[in-house]
Amino acid sequence: MTLASQIKHAAADALKHLYPEVATDISMIGVNQTKPEFSGDYTIVLFPFLKLLKQKPDVIGKLLGDYLVAKTELFTSYEIVSGFLNLTVKDAWWVNFLLNHFTDTHYGERNKTDRRVMIEYSSPNTNKPLHFGHMRNIFLGAAMAEILKANGNQVVKANLINDRGIHICKSMIAWMKYGNGATPEKAGIKGDHLVGDYYVKFNDEYKQEIAQLVARGMDEKKAEKESSIMRDAQDLLVKWEAGDTEVRKLWEMMNGWVYLGFDESYKRLGISFDKVYHESETYLLGKKIVEEGLRKKVLFKKEDGSVWVDLKEDGLDEKLLLRGDGTSVYMTQDLGTAKLKYDEFKLNQSVYVIADEQNYHIQVLKLIMKKLGEPCADGIYHLSYGMVELPTGRMKSREGTVVDADDMVSEMINLSREQTEQSGKTEGFSQEELTKLYDTIGMGALKFYLLRVDPKKKMIFDPKESIDLHGYTATFIQYAHARICSILRKEKVSLTPDCTKFQSFVQTTELLPLEKKIMLALEEYPVILSESASEFNPSSICNYSFQLAQMFNTFYDAHSISKAESEEKKQLRLMIIVMTASILRHAMNLMGIKLPEKM
RNA sequence: GGCCCGGUAGCUCAGCUGGAUAGAGCACCAGCCUUCUAAGCUGGGGGUCAUUGGUUCGAAUCCAAUCCGGGUCACCA
Numbered sequence: 001m002t003l004a005s006q007i008k009h010a011a012a013d014a015l016k017h018l019y020p021e022v023a024t025d026i027s028m029i030g031v032n033q034t035k036p037e038f039s040g041d042y043t044i045v046l047f048p049f050l051k052l053l054k055q056k057p058d059v060i061g062k063l064l065g066d067y068l069v070a071k072t073e074l075f076t077s078y079e080i081v082s083g084f085l086n087l088t089v090k091d092a093w094w095v096n097f098l099l100n101h102f103t104d105t106h107y108g109e110r111n112k113t114d115r116r117v118m119i120e121y122s123s124p125n126t127n128k129p130l131h132f133g134h135m136r137n138i139f140l141g142a143a144m145a146e147i148l149k150a151n152g153n154q155v156v157k158a159n160l161i162n163d164r165g166i167h168i169c170k171s172m173i174a175w176m177k178y179g180n181g182a183t184p185e186k187a188g189i190k191g192d193h194l195v196g197d198y199y200v201k202f203n204d205e206y207k208q209e210i211a212q213l214v215a216r217g218m219d220e221k222k223a224e225k226e227s228s229i230m231r232d233a234q235d236l237l238v239k240w241e242a243g244d245t246e247v248r249k250l251w252e253m254m255n256g257w258v259y260l261g262f263d264e265s266y267k268r269l270g271i272s273f274d275k276v277y278h279e280s281e282t283y284l285l286g287k288k289i290v291e292e293g294l295r296k297k298v299l300f301k302k303e304d305g306s307v308w309v310d311l312k313e314d315g316l317d318e319k320l321l322l323r324g325d326g327t328s329v330y331m332t333q334d335l336g337t338a339k340l341k342y343d344e345f346k347l348n349q350s351v352y353v354i355a356d357e358q359n360y361h362i363q364v365l366k367l368i369m370k371k372l373g374e375p376c377a378d379g380i381y382h383l384s385y386g387m388v389e390l391p392t393g394r395m396k397s398r399e400g401t402v403v404d405a406d407d408m409v410s411e412m413i414n415l416s417r418e419q420t421e422q423s424g425k426t427e428g429f430s431q432e433e434l435t436k437l438y439d440t441i442g443m444g445a446l447k448f449y450l451l452r453v454d455p456k457k458k459m460i461f462d463p464k465e466s467i468d469l470h471g472y473t474a475t476f477i478q479y480a481h482a483r484i485c486s487i488l489r490k491e492k493v494s495l496t497p498d499c500t501k502f503q504s505f506v507q508t509t510e511l512l513p514l515e516k517k518i519m520l521a522l523e524e525y526p527v528i529l530s531e532s533a534s535e536f537n538p539s540s541i542c543n544y545s546f547q548l549a550q551m552f553n554t555f556y557d558a559h560s561i562s563k564a565e566s567e568e569k570k571q572l573r574l575m576i577i578v579m580t581a582s583i584l585r586h587a588m589n590l591m592g593i594k595l596p597e598k599m
Numbered sequence: 600g601g602c603c604c605g606g607u608a609g610c611u612c613a614g615c616u617g618g619a620u621a622g623a624g625c626a627c628c629a630g631c632c633u634u635c636u637a638a639g640c641u642g643g644g645g646g647u648c649a650u651u652g653g654u655u656c657g658a659a660u661c662c663a664a665u666c667c668g669g670g671u672c673a674c675c676a
Contacts, residue, residue, distance in 0.1 A: 035619060047657075165675085166676080315602080359603060359671070360672065419638070454612085454613085472624040476624090478638085484635095543614095550623090563634075
């Protein structure tokens, strides 16, 4: 149990003893960290009790404070300041806490349970390379997977590849018309980029054709339908659905190029999946569910043969589930995949990392599953995140106005190299070590940049401004960690000392405010970790890590560790920094960010 | 128009289960390297927490209305 909740319970017990005739409730007790301008560690707010206990805050505070100091082993003293009871925790408690946990490299984690969670993320289309927005999705998914694991869940990381549909046919048509048999090898570029270029090419040609038709006096709507290149793409989709061997062969070849490109990008980003679904393999499954729904009369058929669900009583509209010609729509395949995931892995929860523009879609998906009586319905959770936009507005692959993921990674690694060289910190590293270091710093900065913001908020990224390596960044945390490692190296203390070391430590001198401040933060980590899981928000861990690193840096400047005032202080501080480094490593590992021992 | 999300310092964001004088980073100004890594530290200026009303001992936080921005409401995915 955390210290804050121990205090809460102690206070609840105290109130029961002091006011046995009044029914006090633990939920009334607010325990916060004491503001730095007052003395004390934790504060109990007294105002909520005034009415109930019919006494002044000073009276209640004195009774409560006296009781807590006398009857618990937690506190040395208290102070009442205008309705706030500030409690000072015994130094011995902190020292004991430190001795018990400073070598625990899994501090804050919860025990494994049987709870099974799938988290689906990335889920790319195979007609274009990954861009900056996809990276937010990917890092969010990967970080949440690790955070959920650390909180005891069994996690399956899944990727659903959107490998069929009209958008892929567009790239194929453009390649056939203008490609002259180009391949990634011949062109010397990654397959996903090559295919993406033809997707852009298609749209350029499409727009031109429409412009020409409109110039000849056709209205725009009609022109969009009459466009020959669009018709070609639609014909291609029909052939694909019919299983035309030539079309399937081309489709397989071009998708193959894209997969190789994706694999390379994923590898560079340090991302992996336990299970990969392809929409081409799952899109038919939904039809069965729809037929079942028709039998159960949950769904209905219109005259033209199309199948619908009526969501009016839920405040929504009618939603199409199957076209008149019997082909499936986006929702159809999602119904199928949702059930497939559930049946295959017996999930308690199925998390979808998808941009907030699809809030409505997922809401409807969940609702339909519920109406159909599918048990997977309750477990569906949409981790909805805001889009990454450019200062000029949304990124559009079609128009080629995107920040490319591969380019961004290269730029970040370059930037970290430049800054390292500039500050003359390359000494003592081999070329190989430097390459690794630049990757660690560059990728760390990139991941942190995208994870430090609350997922549900949209972000604006200006490509003209490079991502900073100072201030609220991964670099800052990495630097603090490297500093700690440097001290430990010199003191010949392992990053993960064996737990018997320091056990003979005895504390005789009072803890300094800065020492206690860091310990307070260390103690809080488990709460941060579990909240970030329940709220599906990695940014709170970024925030916490930055603050902890900042506290260390302040401490580092104010007090020496190697040359502490006494051997006792040195031992204490070594334990503090061992645990600080350990938590920073743990927290950043969840984000997929590595912390170097030297930089 | 209906529904959903957002609006906090010049910029990017924390804080939101109501609590003490609203916090960081960037940028700007002034200091700090013969002493454990200055990718750092200390201090300073900078705020009508979109607006108005309500709830109460107390509101950035809860409620209502309004304004602004975005998303969505396809036989696209």
